[in-house]
Amino acid sequence: MRIYHELNMKPLHLISVAITALLIGxxxxxxxxxxxxxxxxxxxxxxxxxxxxxxxGTAFDHTTLQGKWTLMFFGFTFCxxxxxxxxxxxxxxxxxxxxSGIENAQVVFVSVDPERDTPERLExxxxxxxxxxxxxxxxxxxxxxFTQSIxxxxxxxxxxESGFYAVDHTTVILMVNDKAExxxxxxxxxKWEDIADDFMTVRxx
Amino acid sequence: xxxxxxxxALLCGLTFVSLSCAQQTLEVxxxxxxxxxxxxxxxxxxxxxxxSSNSTIELVSAQSExxxxxxxxxxxxxxxxSKMTKLESVLLRPGETAxxxxxxxxxxxxxxxxxxxxxxxxxEFLSVSGKRYQVNFVFLNSEP
Ligand SMILES: [Cu+2]
Numbered sequence: 432m433r434i435y436h437e438l439n440m441k442p443l444h445l446i447s448v449a450i451t452a453l454l455i456g457x458x459x460x461x462x463x464x465x466x467x468x469x470x471x472x473x474x475x476x477x478x479x480x481x482x483x484x485x486x487x488g489t490a491f492d493h494t495t496l497q498g499k500w501t502l503m504f505f506g507f508t509f510c511x512x513x514x515x516x517x518x519x520x521x522x523x524x525x526x527x528x529x530x531s532g533i534e535n536a537q538v539v540f541v542s543v544d545p546e547r548d549t550p551e552r553l554e555x556x557x558x559x560x561x562x563x564x565x566x567x568x569x570x571x572x573x574x575x576x577f578t579q580s581i582x583x584x585x586x587x588x589x590x591x592e593s594g595f596y597a598v599d600h601t602t603v604i605l606m607v608n609d610k611a612e613x614x615x616x617x618x619x620x621x622k623w624e625d626i627a628d629d630f631m632t633v634r635x636x
Numbered sequence: 637x638x639x640x641x642x643x644x645a646l647l648c649g650l651t652f653v654s655l656s657c658a659q660q661t662l663e664v665x666x667x668x669x670x671x672x673x674x675x676x677x678x679x680x681x682x683x684x685x686x687x688s689s690n691s692t693i694e695l696v697s698a699q700s701e702x703x704x705x706x707x708x709x710x711x712x713x714x715x716x717x718s719k720m721t722k723l724e725s726v727l728l729r730p731g732e733t734a735x736x737x738x739x740x741x742x743x744x745x746x747x748x749x750x751x752x753x754x755x756x757x758x759x760e761f762l763s764v765s766g767k768r769y770q771v772n773f774v775f776l777n778s779e780p
Binding site for chain 1: 672673675677679704711720738739742747778
């Protein structure tokens with residue numbers, strides 16, 4: 432059984448809808464900017480207000496995003512396959528971004544499994560990939576309202592024999608600009624070089 | 637008459653039936669297990685599984701003294717959402733290859749039983765017909 436933490440109990444593609452609308456509405460007259468795989472959100476969409484917690488215990492809200500350019504990914508630390516794979520790619524992407532002289536880039540991993548992903552656990556987990564990564568957790572309802580506002584869905588599966596449960600989740604990587612607005616979306620399958628290049632393209636907009 | 641593997645190997649060696657010797661088994665190319673982040677009890681294993689025998693191999697379970705349990709899983713992206721599903725078995729027809737890779741089929745490995753992580757671990761696969769295949773997996777941070 433899968434319970435979608437979503438209004439209509441099924442995945443809606445708010446982001447796709449938003450983008451399609453934007454593309455039709457606004458993008459036609461602009462000069463096309465080419466990305467490798469990511470979709471540019473133009474004009475950028477302000478993120479909804481959020482009140483979550485960083486792995487170091489401090490608040491995670493718009494002020495954490497302002498002044499920085501962020502790659503944001505959603506997952507859970509008990510995920511053995513997709514999340515570690517993606518975090519590893521993001522570590523390489525961040526390295527490439529930083530090597531090209533960008534100093535205000537950050538990677539944020541938002542947990543969709545806050546019951547298990549405490550700040551302490553996130554800190555230990557993320558340091559394995561890159562000590563600069565920011566882990567974000569919080570009350571389930573606060574995470575839900577944030578993910579719903581940007582079209583990210585997740586669903587907790589039922590327990591298996593060993594007491595483990597997996598969490599289905601959207602695999603997009605969001606590119607958030609320095610005004611806490613959604614500026615780009617990268618969909619799976621992810622390639623670290625493309626993520627870095629597209630991030631820099633979105634940033635140069 | 638049923639020959640066990642050892643006799644068969646011996647027989648092959650003696651009679652130089654190298655072709656059939658080489659084709660008696662399950663081959664796994666680049667078997668590896670992802671080094672888990674600290675405190676992480678769920679791991680994933682990968683490799684390219686090829687059935688180089690003349691009969692179908694259906695793997696139904698896997699085990700290792702180094703882990704509490706191992707099962708077959710597949711990660712799939714459906715409508716942009718990553719889902720993980722348990723596979724009851726892995727069927728390989730003669731000559732067929734199944735790639736276990738990040739974001740796809742994988743061995744879902746639970747709870748290490750060792751104190752210090754060894755360089756490699758042996759995992760034994762059991763087929764529906766009762767055959768056992770031992771494969772050594774190395775620990776790596778990313779795909780070889
Ligand atoms: Cu799995």
